Amino acid sequence: MPSPSGIDMQATSLTKTRYDRIAPVYDLIDFCCEWVAFKRWRKRVWDQAEGIKILEVGVGTGKNMPYYPKKAQIIGIDISDKMLTRARKRAVRLGTEVTLLPMDAQALEFSEASFDCVVATFVFCSVPDPVLGLQEVRRVCRPGGRIILLEHMRPENELFGRLADLFNPIFVRLWGANLNRRTLENVHQAGLEIERVETLVPSGLVKLIVARPIMRSS
Ligand SMILES: C[S@@+](CC[C@H](N)C(=O)[O-])C[C@H]1O[C@@H](n2cnc3c(N)ncnc32)[C@H](O)[C@@H]1O
Numbered sequence: 001m002p003s004p005s006g007i008d009m010q011a012t013s014l015t016k017t018r019y020d021r022i023a024p025v026y027d028l029i030d031f032c033c034e035w036v037a038f039k040r041w042r043k044r045v046w047d048q049a050e051g052i053k054i055l056e057v058g059v060g061t062g063k064n065m066p067y068y069p070k071k072a073q074i075i076g077i078d079i080s081d082k083m084l085t086r087a088r089k090r091a092v093r094l095g096t097e098v099t100l101l102p103m104d105a106q107a108l109e110f111s112e113a114s115f116d117c118v119v120a121t122f123v124f125c126s127v128p129d130p131v132l133g134l135q136e137v138r139r140v141c142r143p144g145g146r147i148i149l150l151e152h153m154r155p156e157n158e159l160f161g162r163l164a165d166l167f168n169p170i171f172v173r174l175w176g177a178n179l180n181r182r183t184l185e186n187v188h189q190a191g192l193e194i195e196r197v198e199t200l201v202p203s204g205l206v207k208l209i210v211a212r213p214i215m216r217s218s
Pocket residue numbers: 012015016019057058059060061062063064077078079080083103104105106120121122123126127128177
């Protein structure tokens with residue numbers, strides 16, 4: 001049921017419950033992918049981060065922390081308290097300076113143009129209304145700032161795309177993430193200007209997207 005702000009509170013609370021539930025095993029489940037590819041991709045994402053004030057949306061258990069730029073002031077937000085608890089432990093273990101806050105990506109509690117750069121990795125597959133979340137990202141990123149997204153999405157191959165549609169309801173219940181989001185379209189819809197897209201897995205299954213907020217002429 002959408003709230004006056006357009007947020008589907010029921011879907012949002014369900015997403016939070018799902019990530020709270022998998023938080024204890026999240027790192028374990030992802031272990032192989034992390035070693036085979038994710039670590040490399042995370043480094044690639046953060047090597048492109050710019051500016052001092054950086055927001056990480058959907059920080060999860062803090063897997064990006066080893067790659068944070070040293071001189072940046074980073075704020076990480078997530079809807080799941082249990083994922084954040086693990087992120088806090090990781091920050092202490094790694095000696096990472098980061099402010100971690102419980103927050104919904106669909107209603108960011110920051111004023112306009114608060115950040116030089118916004119980063120999200122594997123997040124907009126689970127945010128209930130990805131366009132609303134991406135509009136919020138656009139709002140809090142300063143004009144000319146950079147937005148970097150690493151996302152898996154619906155395969156471009158029609159057969160694989162249909163399979164993703166078929167298995168999506170099961171996957172989303174178990175894991176909280178959708179297999180068939182049309183993330184590039186969502187990024188356009190949210191008013192972001194795409195600067196560059198790198199396809200990291202054949203059929204466009206995983207993409208690294210670098211974008212900027214579209215400058216509005218007054
Ligand atoms: C697949 S995990 C990715 C975590 C981390 N970014 C990583 O790369 O390992 C998705 C994360 O997005 C968070 N998330 C989902 N919906 C959200 C929302 N509406 N607002 C903030 N965080 C959200 C989940 O709680 C979870 O931590």
